[in-house]
Amino acid sequence: MATDIFSDFGNLGLGDLAQGDLFAEPEREEVKKAPAVVKEVVQLGEKDLLFDKSYTCPVCENAFKNKTIRTGKNRLMRIERDLRQVYTPVDQVKYDVVACPICGYAALTRYFNNPTRMQIENVRKQICVNYRPQIWGEEYYTYEDAKLRFQLALANAKAKMAKSSEKAYLCLKMAWIMRGERDVLDRNSPDYKQIKTENEALEKSFLKNALEGFVLARQKEGYPMCGMDEPTTDYLLAALAFEVGDYQTASKMVSTVLLSHSASSHIKDKTRELKDEIVETVKKMAVH
Numbered sequence: 001m002a003t004d005i006f007s008d009f010g011n012l013g014l015g016d017l018a019q020g021d022l023f024a025e026p027e028r029e030e031v032k033k034a035p036a037v038v039k040e041v042v043q044l045g046e047k048d049l050l051f052d053k054s055y056t057c058p059v060c061e062n063a064f065k066n067k068t069i070r071t072g073k074n075r076l077m078r079i080e081r082d083l084r085q086v087y088t089p090v091d092q093v094k095y096d097v098v099a100c101p102i103c104g105y106a107a108l109t110r111y112f113n114n115p116t117r118m119q120i121e122n123v124r125k126q127i128c129v130n131y132r133p134q135i136w137g138e139e140y141y142t143y144e145d146a147k148l149r150f151q152l153a154l155a156n157a158k159a160k161m162a163k164s165s166e167k168a169y170l171c172l173k174m175a176w177i178m179r180g181e182r183d184v185l186d187r188n189s190p191d192y193k194q195i196k197t198e199n200e201a202l203e204k205s206f207l208k209n210a211l212e213g214f215v216l217a218r219q220k221e222g223y224p225m226c227g228m229d230e231p232t233t234d235y236l237l238a239a240l241a242f243e244v245g246d247y248q249t250a251s252k253m254v255s256t257v258l259l260s261h262s263a264s265s266h267i268k269d270k271t272r273e274l275k276d277e278i279v280e281t282v283k284k285m286a287v288h
């Protein structure tokens, strides 16, 4: 089963970084997997919603361009339980990693510009010297491109020993990438069922890692966390725990939000909805 969240590190020349746990020092065993070949249903017009944004890499100091979504042209359709924002026609999350094509430094947009001196040193030692340059989509990024770019950002986050919240947020967005890809899988492909099952397993792995990271971050870091206030972070923890079947943690975090004096009525409403879902799910489990 493809549940290895570092599956593409090898293809990026960064196989060594696939060793070990994302959040802790002790090492875990590594399972490697070749990327699944997926025929994607191409969203027409995607390239028209993009532009090339200029960056200067804080690690190698070269200038480069990165595909970016034009704001205002993409429409928000809905917000899912774990706060994934679903846009149409373009899945914006695909464009949320900025990657230097020259040295391999990559991060989520919000973290790209300000690595510390120590982090830059670690990226140079562990990423830049081994990085195998990639060619990303000329006109737009496919999910394969996006997955590789996120893997590169994850390798960088490990190398630079990013805060738990940054790594958790990356894992959360990688789960969203898997979900987005699932929507455009070719249902007529003979491998559809297998690819879908692998995709779902990988999404779960990313959600589990996101939960683990946010739990650690909540103990050690302050707010705002990844742009979220405390009640929103706690709601997200509840939602992630629910997604991975940890109903005890989910219920605990739901209570924390509902008792919070600083939670907005919007986040309390979402939390009540989640509470109903938890109660419903646990009730069903008791019956079976």
Ligand SMILES: [Zn+2]
Residues within 6 Å of the ligand: 057, 058, 059, 060, 061, 062, 100, 101, 102, 103, 104, 105
């Ligand atoms: Zn660079």
